[in-house]
Amino acid sequence: MSFESTIQQQSMDFSSNHALEILNKMNVERKSTQAFCDVTIKTDDGDFSAHKCVLSAFSEFYSKMFSSEMKKKLENEVSIKGVSSDIMDLIMEFIYTCKITLTTDNVFDVLAGSEQLQIPYVKEYCSKFLLDNMNETLCLNAFTFARMYHLTEVVKRSEECIFDNLLVLLKKDNFKSLGLNDLLALFQVNERPDCDEDLYDALTLWIKHDLENRKNNFCELFKNLCLENLSFCFLNELVVTEELVMKCHRCSKALISSLISPPKDTIEDLSRFVLMGGEVTNDVIIWDMQTQQSSIVRKLNCKRCASAAITLDGNQLCLMGGKANGKITDLVEGYYLEPESFECVLHPCMLERRSYFAACVLNDIIYVSGSSSAEGSSSCELFDRKSNKWSKIGKLNKGRGYHGMVALNEKLYVAGGFGGQNLSSAECFDPSTNVWKQIPSMNERRQGLCLVVFLGKMIALGGYNGNYLSSTEIYNPKTGSWLYGAPLNVARYGACAGVVNGKIYVIGGKNNQGLLTSVEMYDPVLGAWELFGNIEPARVFSSLICI
Template sequence: MPASNVDFQECKQTIKEAHGARLLDILNADRKSRQILCDGKLCCKGKNYFVHKCVLSSFSDYFKTMFRTEMREKYEDAIILDRISHDRLKVILDYLYTGYVEVTADNVFNLLEDAEYAQIEELKRHCSKYLLEMITVENCLRVRAYSKRYNLPEALEKCNLTFADDYMLLFNHEDFGNLEVDDIADLIKNKKRECSEYSVFCAIVRWVRKDIASREELFADLFMLIDLSKVSDDLLNEIRVEELVRNNIQCSNRLVDLLGERILLPAPDLVCSPSGNVAEFDGVITQPSFVLIGGRASSCQCGIYDTKTHQYRSLPMLSHPRYAAAAVTVGEKLLAIGGSSFHTFFTASHKQVELLDLNRPDCWKTLQNLNEPRRALAATVIDGLVYACGGRSYSTFYSSCEKYDIQADRWNSITDMAKRRAYHAVVQLDGSLFCIGGHDGKITLASCESYDLQKDSWATFNDMNDSREGLAAVVLDGKIYAIGGFNGTRQVATVEAYDPRTDEWSYVAPLNVVRSRHGACVVDGKIYVAGGYDNKSAPLRSVEVYDTTNNKWTVEFDLVKANLLISLVAV
């Protein structure tokens, strides 16, 4: 039975392909051994590769132009290539002779670069197909950059779609800071899902600050791409105090117009209670009270809670956001130390320190900066000197400590702690400084250490029963109380007290609500604990009070708003 015309054509094509492959096999073997038929030599970084100009020019437009036009290389036997390494050139030559290369996550970007250099479109297509399979949220920024550089439209489109699945992870990615301004603008314009506009603002600020000398002038154009109408009142206040915004008249005017429309900012001399009553601030701090500073919900705000009436009265706005900051009082002076802005919490911390005179609480005064930028630090006061210990900035956790002399307005370093610590607690008892728990960048700590002022040295004391980070600690009746926190697995309600006479920790009554990253202080002989995270990582409003006479915690009232990573100071 005669073969069909289709079968004949398929057979003919198979023979043709096999013949071509056989020819390339012969030439490939020739260049690797005897070089009888070779008519060119590529010289690269001290290595020589014999080649056939007809093969190179058939599959590479770069060599096609070199050998088929009147370039000098057309007539030279030895051609110098110095823009590619010899081992990568070997891979390219193997591909030109065999049509095969193993594309992997380790070599795909090098292959793309070399394929672009040698103008090998088929190799670029192979790489593009591989990239389409490997794109994830974690690598899409890098893949997108190469896709845009080497004109790979399918890979570029998939990267853009991948971004839409998790813009928050994208904005916090380590490669985000390496993008060009046009890339940033494209990402903002092409958001395909709901994404917090405040998160967009935070990402822009981080990107600009990575190279502020050359990028600050680009900030305004990116800022104008943010839909501020979707930003809450509290977060607009966070944006308002950002230095990049304040230093740019275009950005400031836009924000002022929007704030004016909302009549957002209350007068600083007004006070309010949780019930919403408003009264004039009379400049008198009632007793007993505590001051709440900063936190996630209102990092630039500061106010006083009367523990008897539960009334809240606002104090002047802080000059700098105080998220995960520390606060202490030296006499009638209230100090806010370190911390970060909400939008820089996962990156930079700051050094700024400021003071509010509680006798005349009209404005905050700038003091000498810390020596190190710190957030999630802890601080206390001994003999009129402020001690700031540990903390973190970016991914660095500190063991370093420094002390501040308010009269000299100067910070000086003291001996480092034995452990790196952030999200820990520091208290003073009988003239010594005690540092408790925290996180060292790897694990949650149960360990504790004390600082001897006279010897300028640290010594360990007995571990807590529970590991704790994000705890609060206070001193009452000669004992240290470690309250709540995160034990490495979950938020806890447990509380334990340390007796320095026996060097022992013992449990007391637990909190009513599990919480971590809260604030605590002693007012009128009772322990007050406010805010923090609950067991679902939701911020808390409740204020609990501990009475040592009956070993009992009572939920007494609520903060004006839920908050965490706050500073609480008795006044």
Template structure:
């Protein structure tokens, strides 16, 4: 070939990958390395030229006279050996594995060492893995490094999922300023405030002792009129002790719930009627003439006009807008006196009505077809007789006697029938039950209760008959009218003999009685949705052998 030939061909090899891979293996084996980085938990070796070829930080270190650049060993603080080794491996191999456990440290080290590519990969990792469990910590990290796009994405995610996010430990451990900032963001976006209230409660409950001081500050964020009735009911009816004592609960939350409920209307037979939230307690052994009305929403008693006669061991019933009280009291025989109070004029005197045919103490009663039926009781001896009152005629009429003499028993009505159960026949406590349809005029025995109960009280609740307490008992059982079977439900907190009971606002309230030291002065409430009894409130006076009626 002529030596003057000017043909030139260039051939390109793709061996750089192999070269860097081999150099990385040599680095890991500390072969042909010229610098070693000393860290608190170990050391990492590398070639200066490779590091300087990738990183401006290392180029300056090794070429501009930094004293570290002339040393074979360089001390590094606040970076773990595994993290630095991962970053060096990335320089050589151009791949990096990022995980939940390493992303924070990789970003921090990359920011310090000016590994901008890795910082970008970390931000991509944050964006792709944003979730309920990490969004709060991601946001805090993004704020520290002013990652504005990530901050905005975290804010939107948290606002959209605040209720779930607030259950996590990361949210609960936020400072007051951080928690308030997130809650305020949510408040500005959403009409419904439920998730905001739940988030506040979650944050405060995590450390009530230390965070009690911030209650007013956080609750000011909430617009209570935008809270759902369901959440108001949950918080107000089953309040935790710490919130129940706050000004927000007493002055804002509870009144708002009461307003919600009391303006709520039910449609009954095509007509709107107000839901009932009160019951009236009449008499009792120590409060013979006293009459009080209790509001289950406001949890407040108010006294009304006292009865003419002593009313302990009496019965009470409500028909239309009048409360009727009969029997009770007396020197071991009872009385047959009857009086009524017009609820439109509760501060006007009770009115005397026609007396019952028989004196009765510790009888029981129920309203059926607009008439008051009174069964059994005591009048010098146990009674099996029964009679009913017609308000329009102001007359009492006897019906066929029960099969069993009873006093301190219970009577309820359901779908045209009276049901009488428990009590005492003078010698023995009873567990028997009998029923009658007055139009048929015949008592029928039904399946007995599981326990004998003297001094029990009874109600119809959710279509079933409840037998509550009795002498020495806090157990409760219910009768399924369809299957005619008894079953045990959750027990009272205290034994209760001679208590009285009613159903208000879809719950059973049991008032007073004797048995335990706390029985006479407490009211218990039962929620069938959770099968649980709770102490509702304390009363100023003992109530044993009182009567009660739902208003």
């Protein structure tokens, strides 16, 4: 009989933290006695004793360095460039203890060190720290480093934070120090918010921080702006006041094209002129720019010339003063556009009778200035629609009539005219101070000129100074200077002018060849005037309104 004994084996799993304990003990000894350390890591400002096997286990960088195929496996000293002793100490502590202290002051240096030494765990902790602590202080550097080290989530979160705080960030030095590729990446974000005006400010600020070295990057950055998101008013100011734009043909052409074809919801859909009266007619006509056809809609109540006209609320034309049946008047009439019956209503008369004067609207207040006389008039007044009353305001420094007046940048400007002699002088009125101040004079004396605002500047067109003028001048309020512009094809005195959809139109007037019916249009893309049809009968000192 055989006896067989069966032994049943049992197994149990046990766990211990002895690996961490070993590393902790090795860490203490490496910093005290350097026991069993076989390599010294040297930074620019410190030395660290360590164990090759431990470093190799945590870092692909060290693993390759100490491999049998590497010459440096035989070396007991390894120099690491670009990592400070403070950062190396933090990384060493992590390798031996799995603990690291990250702060807003050290996170980017730790991230750079972990990338260089190829320690993915530290890189992940840096990424988590940035995501959890993203704010306006960190976001610019976070964006730069995250792009450099391919931290996709951090890139996206930092982009959001940058756009949320863009205006604040523009004032910070680290924004001005962004690299070209980082700034370009911001401009190319597909889902960025509608903040292109702020981005334009960011662009010019960044370029001008180091103009000599960065100016050639302007076009590359500018083409990434979405011009459709820029308001018409912003474009209008931008294109003529920024030298960086005007010196770049591609940029200026793109901007001007946007001005000529602005979004429908940003400006009124103007396509017609209303012409009222003049020295040879009392007709009110509408001229359609698209068809270049005119039609008479009514006659004024009396023969009227040398008046001034403005539009109110987009549905009423206001004709003021001038000569009515040959006599200077203070009459103010309103003509309703809707429906186009041009029904006439009377408004309170001006405080003075005026002819060959000028008028414009600023902040819903009507302003008038000057009048014709031997020495011209310095008198000015305003009409407040809320009180329905006219009142006097500060006087011009020089009496004048046959001049022009426009509203620009919350101020009023007058230029040229006649005041005992033909004038080249110009003045600026600030409603907050009620004072007119002299500004630089035009290059030529001009009476009977047209004055318009175009692309953020004041444009003087034609006139008379003993000769009929075809020259034009452009005043830049930022530089306080007048420069000659493209000349008209035809010299004109007593013409009328208006701006519609990014182009200037000049109509009628007279010169030494007689009364004029021709119309000229200025195309800023071509930078030249071209003849643009005719309007019968001829118009001299007529009033023009765009509708």
